[in-house]
Amino acid sequence: MRDVAVIGIGCTKFGEKWESSFRDIFVEAGALALEDAQLSGEKIDAMYVGNMSAGRFIGQEHIGALIADYAGMATRHIPSTRVEAACASGGLAFRQAVIAVASGMEDIVVAAGVEKMTDVESDESTDTLTGAADREWEGFMGATFPGLYAMIAQDYIHKYHMTREQLAQVAVKNHYNGARNPIAQFQNEITLDTVMKSTMVADPLRLFDCSPVTDGAAAVIVAPFERGREFTDTPIKVLASAQASDTIALHDRRDISTLDASVAAGQRAFKMAHLTQKDIDMVEVHDCFSIAEICAIEDLGFCRKGEAGKFTADGETALGGKIPVNTSGGLKACGHPVGATGIKQVCEIVQQLRGTAGKRQIDGAKIGMTHNVGGTGATVAVHILGRV
Amino acid sequence: MSVARFWRHLPQRYNMVGTKCEKCGRHFFPPRTFCPDCRRAGKIVEHKFVGSGTVVTYTVIHTAAEQYAMLTPYVLAIVKLDEGPQITTQIVCRPDQAKIGMKVKSVFRKIATDGESGIIHYGTKFVPVE
Numbered sequence A: 001m002r003d004v005a006v007i008g009i010g011c012t013k014f015g016e017k018w019e020s021s022f023r024d025i026f027v028e029a030g031a032l033a034l035e036d037a038q039l040s041g042e043k044i045d046a047m048y049v050g051n052m053s054a055g056r057f058i059g060q061e062h063i064g065a066l067i068a069d070y071a072g073m074a075t076r077h078i079p080s081t082r083v084e085a086a087c088a089s090g091g092l093a094f095r096q097a098v099i100a101v102a103s104g105m106e107d108i109v110v111a112a113g114v115e116k117m118t119d120v121e122s123d124e125s126t127d128t129l130t131g132a133a134d135r136e137w138e139g140f141m142g143a144t145f146p147g148l149y150a151m152i153a154q155d156y157i158h159k160y161h162m163t164r165e166q167l168a169q170v171a172v173k174n175h176y177n178g179a180r181n182p183i184a185q186f187q188n189e190i191t192l193d194t195v196m197k198s199t200m201v202a203d204p205l206r207l208f209d210c211s212p213v214t215d216g217a218a219a220v221i222v223a224p225f226e227r228g229r230e231f232t233d234t235p236i237k238v239l240a241s242a243q244a245s246d247t248i249a250l251h252d253r254r255d256i257s258t259l260d261a262s263v264a265a266g267q268r269a270f271k272m273a274h275l276t277q278k279d280i281d282m283v284e285v286h287d288c289f290s291i292a293e294i295c296a297i298e299d300l301g302f303c304r305k306g307e308a309g310k311f312t313a314d315g316e317t318a319l320g321g322k323i324p325v326n327t328s329g330g331l332k333a334c335g336h337p338v339g340a341t342g343i344k345q346v347c348e349i350v351q352q353l354r355g356t357a358g359k360r361q362i363d364g365a366k367i368g369m370t371h372n373v374g375g376t377g378a379t380v381a382v383h384i385l386g387r388v
Numbered sequence B: 001m002s003v004a005r006f007w008r009h010l011p012q013r014y015n016m017v018g019t020k021c022e023k024c025g026r027h028f029f030p031p032r033t034f035c036p037d038c039r040r041a042g043k044i045v046e047h048k049f050v051g052s053g054t055v056v057t058y059t060v061i062h063t064a065a066e067q068y069a070m071l072t073p074y075v076l077a078i079v080k081l082d083e084g085p086q087i088t089t090q091i092v093c094r095p096d097q098a099k100i101g102m103k104v105k106s107v108f109r110k111i112a113t114d115g116e117s118g119i120i121h122y123g124t125k126f127v128p129v130e
Helices: A022-036 A063-070 A089-102 A122-130 A145-160 A164-178 A192-196 A225-230 A260-273 A290-299 A308-313 A330-334 A338-354 B003-007 B010-015 B066-071
Strands: A004-011 A046-050 A080-083 A109-115 A200-202 A216-224 A236-245 A282-284 A367-374 A379-387 B017-021 B044-048 B052-061 B074-081 B086-091 B103-113 B120-128
Touching: A004 A022, A004 A089, A004 A225, A004 A338, A022 A063, A022 A109, A022 A216, A046 A063, A046 A089, A046 A338, A063 A080, A063 A109, A080 A089, A089 A109, A089 A216, A089 A236, A089 A338, A089 A367, A089 A379, A109 A338, A122 A145, A145 A200, A145 A290, A145 B052, A145 B074, A164 A192, A164 A290, A164 A308, A164 A330, A200 B052, A216 A225, A216 A338, A236 A260, A236 A338, A260 A290, A260 A367, A260 A379, A282 A338, A290 A308, A290 A367, A338 A367, A338 A379, B003 B010, B010 B017, B010 B120, B052 B086, B066 B103, B086 B103
Parallel strands: A046 A080, A046 A109, A282 A367, B086 B120
Antiparallel strands: A004 A216, A004 A236, A109 A216, A236 A379, A367 A379, B017 B044, B052 B074, B052 B103, B074 B086, B103 B120
């Protein structure tokens, strides 16, 4: 297997992009990534595109071909493949691109992610997202996504006695980071009070515990590591790529407040990279809800089960803490265009490793991790990236 | 949900008919036709669940999808059935009554309506056991 490097990244600004179409945003992200790698389109051998539900959000399927076409690749007939795993679609698209290059099958491959969510009413987007869980046996019974994560939170609080304020601190921290990220959907800092007084969505989760509905696209370009310096002075090496699955329904899990797929993917990634938690300088985790970040940092082994609330409230996950989590602002503040999120996480870690993350830069960052979840944990993708 | 899609699950939704594996004794609700433990060596047969269980975790839904909006606030829970499997369901009780560990039993109730003139979906919810 060949070593693989990320040689280019590009990301649109995230937000409610009423003025832009699905096509506009993925072309923008792709062009930014090509420009970043100083690469012309003719060098691209293949594309993988993470997208959860263009079929429901804009009534468009066959996204692989559409994107290749509007990226100007149609007459070159390159293979272009859509990858779907709900909110983990981007993470899996990246993994497929890495596998394609590592195998020797392709050389220069684009991994992109895109979601255009605001062309439907909020009722319809809520219903579409419910398709990431078990439609027949969760959705039909009146479960919503905030509802499912609220049941994880209730179970967690019952077992480990985390306070509501500790949980709210996740959102406060992520908004602080988002305020330092020019592409973030929300660039305003908030207080504990903002979270605690926001509308109740599904007890105990309030509006500010939830990631927003977002339009956005992101793209990265991967190549054989040995060729990395043809394109950039700072090729970022992919040290590990891991993926795991679990039951589609939350109710079938061994433990409601542990995502066993996060545990499995995390362990596989550390093993593949011959690294431990202590080696990681910062991590982008899948905080679709505040409780999801709490579970993630425990499931990946950055603190013991039941202690992530205190760990967060003590500032250990903030910029300058023991393990900065979601320097981009996370899904909460940077935004969550579901198919694009996994790719955006890679873009953020690459910026940190290049030392170009501006006001949210972690000094001397050498190794970073991404953690992308589909549904309530039925799919998880974990990647470790390093500057070598 | 289309008529055919709803209709084919009537035995499960109305009467809690699931399955069990005769080889290992594990019960499945919703039904599975393949035992994840015994795999091809398993023998799956129908099983009608008693319909009693315990609340594992719950939430009170304040913001729901359109079809369920008239029910808010409602209690959504994961219930562990006495036979073993866990299911997602609604508990018919006041939001402040719900608690983890509460004993519940199944009842036949309306679940959702497809708009004003669409079909009405019935199914199983749970109520607290006094």
